Amino acid sequence: MSTSPPGNLRRLVRQTLTIARRDFVATVFTPMFLVFLFTPVLMLSFGLIGGMGASSVTSASVEKASIVAIVDPAQQEAMRAADTRLRQLYARDDRPPALVMQVPTDNPAGQAHVAFSDRGSDASAAMFGELTRPTILYGGFGRRDANFLAQLAEETLRMKKSGTTALSTPTLTSIARAAPTPTGNKRSAFFAVFGIFFLTLFLAGQAVGTMAEERSNKVVEILAAAVPLEAVFFGKLIGMFGSALLFIGFWGTLASQIDVLVPNALGAAFRDIGPAVGMPVFSLLFVAYFAMAYMLLGAVFMGVGAQASTPRELQLLSLPITILQIIIFGLSVQAVSRPDSWMAIAVEIFPFSSPYAMAGRAANLPDLWPHLAALAWQLLWVAIVIAIAARAFRRGVLQSGSGKINWKGLIGR
Known part of the structure; x- marks a missing residue:
C-alpha cells in the first residue's frame, strides 16, 4: 500500500518540526544560552573600557x-x-x-x-x-x-x-519632523543592511559548530537513517532560527526604547531616521529578510560543517564564506546608497545579497510588491541550498546512493 503525496508531505513536515523542536530545546534551555544572549553586553563592556582608556589619554592631552x-x-x-x-x-x-x-x-x-x-x-x-x-x-x-x-x-x-559684543540674541528651538527625510531613509537603509549582516554573521555561525559536533558524534547519521536528510537540515535550521528570534526579540525590545533611554537631543535625532514603508511594515520585512539571510547562510554553513571532520578543516572552509559575506555587505551598502542604479538591481537579484539589498530598498522606497517577489525568490534558493547541502553530505559523508537530490521523495511516491 503506497503513501499518498499529501500524507507523505504531512509526515515530512512533522519530522522537520520534531527535529526543529529538538534543536531549539537543546540550544535555549541551557545555561550557555544566557551567556550567548548577553554576549553584546560583554562586547560593549570591552569596547567601553577601551574607549574610556583612550578618552582619558585624549582628555589629558587636550587639557x-x-x-x-x-x-x-x-x-x-x-x-x-x-x-x-x-x-x-x-x-x-x-x-x-x-x-x-x-x-x-x-x-x-x-x-x-x-x-x-x-x-x-x-x-x-x-x-x-x-x-x-x-x-x-x-x-x-x-x-x-x-x-x-x-x-x-x-x-x-x-x-x-x-562697539558691542553682540548685535543679535537668537532663540534656538528644537522641533521634530513629521516624516523622515530622504537622508533619514538612507540612514535607516544602512542600519537595516548592517543589522542583518551583523545578526546573520553572528547568529548563523553557530550552525557550523553544531553540525560539526553532531557529525563527530554520529548523531546526524542516526537522524538521517530515520528521516529524510533534507528534513534533518531544514529542521535544524528552523530550531536554530528560533533561538535567533529570541535573541532578536530581547535586544529589539531594548532598541525600540532607545529614544527614551538616550538624552532628548539624541533621541530627536533618532526620530528623524525612518523607513519609507513605515515602521510597522518595515519591522515585519526586516524580520522576514533576516530569516531569509539566516536560512541561506545557515544552510551554507551547515553544508560546510557537515563536510568538515576536524576543527582546522572547519576554519578553512568557513573563512571563504565569511569573506564573501563581507563583500556582499559592501556591495549592499553601495546599492542602498543608489537604489535606482543597475548595481542595486543586480544586488537585489543575486540570492545571497538579496535579503540585505531588499531590506535597504524597504527603507528607501515605499513600493511593497517587489518584496513579495523577493521573498518568494529567496525562499526558493533556501530550498535549493538545503538540497545541495544534503546531497553533498549524502555523497561525501554517508556515501550512500548517487547523491542525487530526492525531490520526488519529499512530496510523494
Whole structure:
C-alpha cells in the first residue's frame, strides 16, 4: 500500500518540526544560552573600557594643549568675547584648544617661538603682530588651530569696530519632523543592511559548530537513517532560527526604547531616521529578510560543517564564506546608497545579497510588491541550498546512493 503525496508531505513536515523542536530545546534551555544572549553586553563592556582608556589619554592631552595669542592688553577683552562666540559653532569634542593670551614683549616673534620650544608648553599654534596682518605659527597637526586664530583675529576686529559684543540674541528651538527625510531613509537603509549582516554573521555561525559536533558524534547519521536528510537540515535550521528570534526579540525590545533611554537631543535625532514603508511594515520585512539571510547562510554553513571532520578543516572552509559575506555587505551598502542604479538591481537579484539589498530598498522606497517577489525568490534558493547541502553530505559523508537530490521523495511516491 503506497503513501499518498499529501500524507507523505504531512509526515515530512512533522519530522522537520520534531527535529526543529529538538534543536531549539537543546540550544535555549541551557545555561550557555544566557551567556550567548548577553554576549553584546560583554562586547560593549570591552569596547567601553577601551574607549574610556583612550578618552582619558585624549582628555589629558587636550587639557594641556593650547593656542597662544600675543596681543596688546587693550585687545584682550574683545578677543576673549570673540573666542567665546566662535567656540559655540563647534561641538564639545571638536573645539580648538584653550586660548592663552600673552602681553607682547620687545621680541614677539621670539616669544611665539618659545611657546613651541618651552618644555612646559603644549601649544599647537601661536599668533603675534598686528591683528590686521597677524603672523601665525603652527606645528604638526596645528593648521586647523592656526585657521581658528586667523578667524579669531578677524572677529576681534569686527567686534571692536561695531562697539558691542553682540548685535543679535537668537532663540534656538528644537522641533521634530513629521516624516523622515530622504537622508533619514538612507540612514535607516544602512542600519537595516548592517543589522542583518551583523545578526546573520553572528547568529548563523553557530550552525557550523553544531553540525560539526553532531557529525563527530554520529548523531546526524542516526537522524538521517530515520528521516529524510533534507528534513534533518531544514529542521535544524528552523530550531536554530528560533533561538535567533529570541535573541532578536530581547535586544529589539531594548532598541525600540532607545529614544527614551538616550538624552532628548539624541533621541530627536533618532526620530528623524525612518523607513519609507513605515515602521510597522518595515519591522515585519526586516524580520522576514533576516530569516531569509539566516536560512541561506545557515544552510551554507551547515553544508560546510557537515563536510568538515576536524576543527582546522572547519576554519578553512568557513573563512571563504565569511569573506564573501563581507563583500556582499559592501556591495549592499553601495546599492542602498543608489537604489535606482543597475548595481542595486543586480544586488537585489543575486540570492545571497538579496535579503540585505531588499531590506535597504524597504527603507528607501515605499513600493511593497517587489518584496513579495523577493521573498518568494529567496525562499526558493533556501530550498535549493538545503538540497545541495544534503546531497553533498549524502555523497561525501554517508556515501550512500548517487547523491542525487530526492525531490520526488519529499512530496510523494
